[in-house]
Amino acid sequence: MTEKVMNCEETKRHVHEYLQKELSEAELESITTHIANCDHCEWEYDFEAALNRTIQMSCTETPAEEIAEKILERIRSIDLNDIQH
Amino acid sequence: MTITLGFYDSAIDFGLMTEEATPLDAEAKRIQFEEQAMPLAPYLYSAALKNTRGNYYDAEDLVQETFIKAFKAWHQFEQGTELKSWLSTILRNTYINKFNKKKKDKAVGGLDDLEDWQLGSAESMSAVKELSAEVESLKALSSKEVNAAMRALSPEFRSVVFMAIVEQLSYAEIAEQLEVPIGTVMSRLHRGKAKLRKLLAEFAKSEGYNVEGEES
Numbered sequence: 173m174t175e176k177v178m179n180c181e182e183t184k185r186h187v188h189e190y191l192q193k194e195l196s197e198a199e200l201e202s203i204t205t206h207i208a209n210c211d212h213c214e215w216e217y218d219f220e221a222a223l224n225r226t227i228q229m230s231c232t233e234t235p236a237e238e239i240a241e242k243i244l245e246r247i248r249s250i251d252l253n254d255i256q257h
Numbered sequence: 258m259t260i261t262l263g264f265y266d267s268a269i270d271f272g273l274m275t276e277e278a279t280p281l282d283a284e285a286k287r288i289q290f291e292e293q294a295m296p297l298a299p300y301l302y303s304a305a306l307k308n309t310r311g312n313y314y315d316a317e318d319l320v321q322e323t324f325i326k327a328f329k330a331w332h333q334f335e336q337g338t339e340l341k342s343w344l345s346t347i348l349r350n351t352y353i354n355k356f357n358k359k360k361k362d363k364a365v366g367g368l369d370d371l372e373d374w375q376l377g378s379a380e381s382m383s384a385v386k387e388l389s390a391e392v393e394s395l396k397a398l399s400s401k402e403v404n405a406a407m408r409a410l411s412p413e414f415r416s417v418v419f420m421a422i423v424e425q426l427s428y429a430e431i432a433e434q435l436e437v438p439i440g441t442v443m444s445r446l447h448r449g450k451a452k453l454r455k456l457l458a459e460f461a462k463s464e465g466y467n468v469e470g471e472e473s
Contacts (some may be wrong), residue, residue, distance in 0.1 A: 177441075188421065188428075188443075188446060189428075190382065191427060192421075192427065194427055211424055213414075218392060219391060219392050219395070220450075222392050222395050222396070223395060223450065223453070223454065223457075224422050226395055226396075226398065226403050226457075227403060227407065227418065227422045227453070228355070228422060228423055229400055229403070229405035230400040230401075230404045230407065231306065231311065231404075231407070231419065231423045235441045239298055239302060239317055239320055239321065240295055242317075242321060243295070243298065243320070243324045244291065244323070246321065246324075246325055247287065247290070247291070247324065247325065247328050248287070250328060250329065251283065252282075252283035252286055252287065252329075252331075252366070253283050
């Protein structure tokens, strides 16, 4: 493998693997070098990381109360006496 | 060799299968169900989200249906056994019956095949200060708004975004599960996130977090 510093396009393309730690050492080094010298890509990576965290948070916070209310409403309309025969 | 009859055995022993429930029994059971099962709703919802690959609507339906089924079958639940796994089994079976019609993930013609980071990226040329403003406005958004943006994505994109970012699966794992090429996964993730970003910027703007550099 030839060692080269990735350009902005390539760096941008690898942001996901970078954040997921799915890169080879050579790729990682190449990207790290690029980011160290490129403000724009550094911001892009920061932004991507922030976006990922935001998405993760929004998906782990469940709208549990809303769902629970809907379920309770439905459950309360079910007459168990009609079922357990 | 002995044959285990499981709950039917004990249910008959306790008269649950033969006796008719009196109104009081039914009411007591409803209260018991609400007390024991309902606190597990958040747990089941995240399981449902995984099953449906981030499809919020399906996940909600799935959880609701699971609880309705569980409630109707509540007399079959053996007190003292693991309620979480009992509910999870119902959820899984409901999912299989309801959603998993073995449908292949159909590609939307042509769209996926474009690897758009190769098509040049006008948006990547935005100034650094714009990006920093964008990061700030992102922090100011609530989960509700991010959720709304996720819901606004088309299912193909949302699945990939969800699997990659929330479930943290690799491209290869996603490609295998969705039965699409890795290039498609990469492209959908890229496009999905670009779309999200656009939507979130719109939310932020409407909330008054002005993204610098944008002309109004």
